[in-house]
Amino acid sequence: MTIGSRIAWDDTVLPFQLDRSDIRGRVARLDGVLDRVLEQHDYPPAIEALVAEMTLLTALIGQTLKLRWKLSLQVRGDGPARLIATDYYAPKQDGTPAQIRAYASYDDTRPLEGKPFELIGKGYFAILIDQGKGTTPYQGITPIAGGSLSQCAETYFAQSEQIPTRFELRFGHSTGVDHEGWRAGAIMLQAMPKASIPTPPENSEAEPQLLSADDILDGEEGENWQRANILLDTVEELEMVGPLVQPTELLVRLFNEERPRVFxxxxxxxxxxCSPDKVRQSLSIYSARDIGHMTTEEGTVTADCQFCGAHYVFDPKTLGFEAAEAPGDTA
Structure with missing residues (x-):
């Protein structure tokens, strides 16, 4: 097998369906994408792992939805890892790539060791969907739960969408002869329930309980879901991240008896x-006096993009609601 054929599936999301089980899913391979996301910042290893996991989740969830514009995932906590944010931009045309960006904000004055997920602390997991002009953005929020970002996402789908969902993710930095950089693979399973969804009593004084797949599925649907998950439990790390096992081959290895069908x-x-115009728009609410407080000793206003690291320099006279007409910025 040539190197070219090995990386043919890098940076792709492959939709599939298990016809026997009535379960849909996605297989993702993100390699160059993760390299680009993580090279923008010198993150500590634990923060790097959280960003990598969140990026994989975003690729899987974004491709599942029929997006016209943007999906955003956010995790906010009271621990050292204060914010992890990702955006997925839908393809502008069929056959063109979707785009992903991600970044994290963390408190480097606090210890950043131990299990990455524990650095988040208490907080919430949010999914935001923006379909563009003329539509109302959607936002769904669930509390931080489980032991990973993947389990937070599973809880969100069970609680907010009543859709049993499973994520299996693997990622790491490769130093192989033919590839040096991030290799990452992920599988997502979703069952579309047909049974009625349980609802808690209206006057219950008990603490609210988060739903799981077991609360949503029963009977044959539950058996199908359990069987598919048992098969997914057998996946190996090298099968997930590649490059020798292609996603189509992986689906046959795992789910052959479930009759997998790919799209x-x-x-x-x-x-x-990001762009100069967007930065200028975000500063348009400020007065000339406010802009003056932002001006550097060199007589400019600067802005940095947290996602891609772009550095913008503006003439302060062109910013705010009292701005002059002529732009004077550079990027």
Whole structure:
């Protein structure tokens, strides 16, 4: 097998369906995308792992939804890892790549050791969907739960969408002869329930309980779900991240008896939508006096994009609601 054939599936999301089980899913391979996301910042290893996991989740969830514009995932906590934010931009045309960007904000004055997920502390996991102009953005929030970002996402789908969902993720930094950089693979399973969803009593004084797949599925649907998950439990790390096992081959290895059927793969790339105009718009609410407080000793106003690291320099006279007409900025 040549190197070219080994990396043919890098930075793709492959949709599939298990016809026997009535379960849909996605297989993701993100390699160059993770390299681009993580090279923008010198994150500590624990924060790097959280960003990598969140990026994989975003690729899987974004491709599942029929997006016209943007999906955002956010995790906010009271621990050292204060914020992890990702954006998935839907392809502008069929056959073109979707775009992903991600970054994290953390408190480097506090210890950043131990299990990455524990650095988040108490907080919430949020999914935001923006379908563009003329639509109302959707936001769903669930508390931080479980022992990983993947389990937070599973809880969100069970609680907010009543859709049993499973994520299996593997990632790491490779130093192989033919590849040096991040290799990452992930599988997502979703069952579309047909049974009625249980609802808690209206006057219950008990603490609210988060739903799980066991609360949503029963009977044959529950058996199908359990069987598919048992098969997914057998996956090995090298099968997930590649490059020797292609996603189509992986599906046959795992789910051959479930009759897997694949659809067109979606390419994914790193991309950022920042621009001088967007920075200028975000500063348009400030007065000339406010802009003066932001001006450096060199007589300019600067801004940095947290996602891609772009550095912008503006003439302060062109900023705020009292701005002059002529722009004077550089990037």
């Amino acid at each position: 067109d793969a979606q390419p994914v790339e790193f991309g950022c939508t």
